[in-house]
Amino acid sequence: MKIETPSVADWERWGIDPHWHRTVRIERTGLADVEWSILDTGEGLRGTIVCVHGNPTWGYLWKDFLETLSPEWRVIAVDQTGMGWSQRSMRRTLEERVAELVAFCEQHTSGPLVLAAHDWGGPVALGAVSSLDVRAVILGNTGVGLPENTKVPPLISTARRFVDLLCRRTSVFVAGTAAMTKKQFREALRAPYRKADRRAAVADFVADIPLSEKDESWLALKKSADNLSNLQVPLLLVWGGRDPVFHDRFLADLLRRAPHGDVHRFPEAAHLVPLDEPMAAVAAVWLDDVLGPDPSSLGRDNSKHVSADHRSFVAITEALGSRSRDKTAAFTDRSGSVSWESLAIEAQDIARMLVGAGLEVGDRVAMLVPPGAELLAAAYGVWLAGGALVVADSGLGARGLRTVLRGANPQWVFGTAKTLAAARTLGWTPGARMICTSRFPRALSLTTHRSTSQSQLPRLAPELEAAIVHTSGSTGPAKPVRYSHGALAAQRDVIHESFAMSNEHGFVTSFAPFILLGPALGVPCVLPEIDVTKPSELDFDRFAKVLASSQVDVAWLSPASARRIVATAEGRKAKLRLVMLAGAPISTELATAIAEVTDADIRSPWGMTEAMPLTDGVGATQQIGDGTNTGKILNGAQAVVVSLDDSNPEPVPVGEWGELAVHASWMFEGYEQEWSTEHRSEVLLNGVRFHRTGDLGRFAANGDLHQLGRLQHALFLATQVVPCALVEDPIGKSLGRQVAVVGIGPKGTQAIAVVIQAEGKLRLADPETTALVRAGSAFAIAAVLEGELPVDIRHQSKVKRELLAASASAFLAGR
Template identity: 30%
Template structure:
């Protein structure tokens, strides 16, 4: 690749040339008297020019290619323009989900040790108060009003001329971003994204799903839509708290879809559960939506079925599989799930995540909790046998730059290349589809056998009162006591002790009747399972295990 095509920002320049007046971004402001949202708008040409100005302004501050800048700006035109500006200037943006919580957020920033902050006033104020933790943060840009700290503002950066700006010379292996994992299975880790990673992601998504210039996207997760503009796709930002997708107001998704004739949208499983239930009860149809994406956790079939009835007749829902370290790896459609794999999943076969993207390689190896230095240290298992998944490809990130000790646990050297250990367990079927059976760290190892979360939970989830459940283990691996923790649908929550006893008896009978779960005796009810902030979908089993142990201790149950 040439230097320009190694940088995904060059694709924005191409789009601005071919479709200068096309809508790049629409950012909601407020609803008018007629109840319709008013928007701040930006064309592709305007986004190209604005990001050129910002890139030149950042470089004129003395920042050099490779400098790390924490980007803490709310989703909107400013945010997306700054992303492209940093890519053009080859400044490494540090992206941290604010939903990680203040303590994790500060710890992540301190570990990265950025050269500065491009941030809203509140973040700059906190940075100033904690400035001893960020000794290198001497170049700071405020997006909004600057108060009692130094540095410049985004308005001043925009005073720079845009004419003649050229994208910095870029190699595929040059660092582009540091993006943190969700922290759902341990402290968040800073993942290094190279420029080539972003280019490969755009190519994979565009080619696999047939995304075309002129498509209109409504992102329920901002990072997924960062490169819409590089694909010639319009971005319509919804009015929502992106850290709480489960609590989205359905009308704030439905109204812009209708107003803008949105053709595709990404959201977490909990977002589409909320929107789908509303659409079903209100008999809402969204016929312009031909493509829905959902990821972050296995998407329940009932969510797929509801949304399939809402969108275009020839549309579909896709569940791309991957992780912060490697995305996308595989994909499956709702049509395939509902017509084939759902039945097997209900019987405890795991969740089929589909076939791998073109150019991706994967293997299932024997489960091992130790570091594996080279591929020679691995043992590949036969199709149908549960093991841990390893992947290789252009979208697989090379290393962690914080908590670097995790590199030994997650990377396997293979000659000049490497494989990434996904941390997921499952198996490949005869069609080379991967069936996800849970996280490696969440498996429960008893004296008799190993239990995997997703297959066991599927048996429990078949009960009509169960919304979701979680298998946890109490005690040391090899002698763990398995416990199922259940969250019911709100309308099926027991209101009396008798109702609770009746439900638990039904669940115990259901569990005992299946060979996958017959060893599980203990079942507990929980009002609302703890979940991750990013997608509100990944269950924090690490928090549930001590809770379950305490509950059983309170009842005098010793197993």
């Protein structure tokens, strides 16, 4: 049966070049010859990418691939037999579909071949790789069989039960799939499947999904799975984290079969990731990277950030062990103190029980435990047992937690009754074993296979994964960040040396996760009585109470806590040796004020989730014209100011600003399942792999590092890119008020809006202030506004500039 094809107007409306469309004949497959409708960009410089859709989509799914990857590549998006605009025919089994794809590639392509596939196109493409000379494979959400302990996704089981009704007679299945993507794509997705007779193959495809050995295509699917396990060429998985069918366990299953695969996961994307996300752009960069040789790329280097010298590696669990007979307090919070001795014993017990319960070295354990002694014991127990911590705090909110936990895919979850219930109900950690810390040790003993006392604890190695933490999400989506034991040990050492932490006195912190540092440093720590997500609850009274009841001589404060302490001090003093401010750039005024209250040495070191700390933070109270003085780069770390040229960033002369790139033995290993993010953040300078931090800054003549804000918050004017601090700081200083500047309009032609902190809704500032700001600034200020500056939850200090830019833009756009 031949079918009509879309008109030129249809193609144009769908954003497809009508010239791409043509029909080709597939011959000698052992079946009847068949005509395929394909979208073919023609003539590529580097080879051919053949894109295989799933069910019930068609070549349109690869719209972005066709546009983005051609003409460098010849991109062909095929419509499988009976699907899209291809010929309708007898039903096809998986084996037959594989044979047809092989025949198509042999008969209609030449030169280097790359296969891209999605959904049930995955098994078809993987079935074909063993018969073709394929250079690389790119997969969207797909699967090659049910992962262990996983039920058939309800959508699939229902579709199979009522296959004729849902898939052929009605368009429920087709419409339901199209509804998973944006409105503008739906018409085209549904177009070839408007009538029941056009949907026969859609139903056959569903019916062909093998669920047991009895099913016809079982062996063919197994072959596809085996081909994946034996895959010798580079593999990229671009994954939507919110796919109800091919969910994250399928991703884990694919990676178990092909551990060499690179993953870029879009946590918020659903099933149709090739349409919904810039999968094509990720694929383009990835192909350059793995297939090279492209002079502008760095080439492949799997050494990553592993530090040069691990000969003297001392694990972060050692200090706790060495104080295991010490009856003094290791940790104190509102519920009391726990001694080094009991913390060490408890951690040991937990570790043995975990090993007994089957925890394997490298297993990930999500910590949904509120900060406190229980968290410390559990964390060090996990480390001693060879596990890696997945640290997620409630400041992320339910949605953020899901994103982070799904991304890290832990095998174990520690939590309270409440957090575990949430994890279970909201599906944060599918398939993970849940352990309630308040029911220690019973919770573990119940599952113990062997006697705990016999469990041997592993020897920790520097390369072993130690933790997955995540960026705050205040400057973009939260990103999971991987740390090795080597890096954490190096971090402990640099903090010890640079800030002379004392074993007797210890520190107080308003950053709850920082308590994890205490036992590693072998230094007591105190968590004040505040809600961990509300650092601004730490007022002078609570702060003074901590100092009176403990011997701490160091405070590690978020700017919000420091501001509150200063504001409530009323002339009183709380003496300390050292105050470290971290989490957000600190104003000189705040640093000076907290210095007066504490008489302490004030440090505001530069650092980030990916590497911390990086500077000594000396000079926080020193006035500089613009930006934040973060002091000198720490011993063992390297920082280079590079130009903003994305493809080829180069060091700039001293005194000039640029993006800060760093290298340190205590920096992160990489971003978990964010290949593209990681790739973009790396730059090779003199043979050393540096991390581009996204922070802007410059070195002063005396070697001090001045931080100037984030690259993504810079002002992209028509003539230049300007770090926001260069505009904002002089205005803020002259007005004596907190201000934030944002770029309005498209990058590259932005207008500058200044927003002055004031209560209430966004509005134009009064004419006098406006004139003052304009006259005082070296930059062309388009608008001066007043209103509440939105700040992040975790630090309550970082202005949420994306949000502010959006609201200021909307305000100035009018209506």
